[in-house]
Amino acid sequence: MTDIDKEKSTYLFVHGKKDLEDTAKNLLVKNGFLDEKIIIAKSNEVGNVGEYMAMLWAPNNPSTIKIQKIIKVDKVEKPEGVLGLWKGVTWDDIFEIPLAKE
Numbered sequence: 001m002t003d004i005d006k007e008k009s010t011y012l013f014v015h016g017k018k019d020l021e022d023t024a025k026n027l028l029v030k031n032g033f034l035d036e037k038i039i040i041a042k043s044n045e046v047g048n049v050g051e052y053m054a055m056l057w058a059p060n061n062p063s064t065i066k067i068q069k070i071i072k073v074d075k076v077e078k079p080e081g082v083l084g085l086w087k088g089v090t091w092d093d094i095f096e097i098p099l100a101k102e
Contacts, residue, residue, distance in 0.1 A: 043084025
């Protein structure tokens with residue numbers, strides 16, 4: 001597993017799976033992320049370069065949490081749909097955490 005900067009925020013994408021939100025947060029904390037730095041992702045607010053994204057994957061039937069580091073944030077002129085401002089974000093996949101229901 002790659003070292004993470006615990007002081008950076010992590011944006012959690014649950015893709016509407018609210019029932020897995022606590023499970024995902026608990027797994028992130030067990031893997032070194034700080035609870036107070038985990039933010040539920042919103043389409044109208046994006047992270048910054050160097051921060052993290054934690055995404056339940058695959059959206060319809062998640063079995064893992066993909067951890068991604070934000071490497072670039074471009075301005076989005078016309079945010080639309082569920083992606084919103086995140087459409088301008090570029091990231092690198094850094095590792096995965098198996099999603100096991102507690």
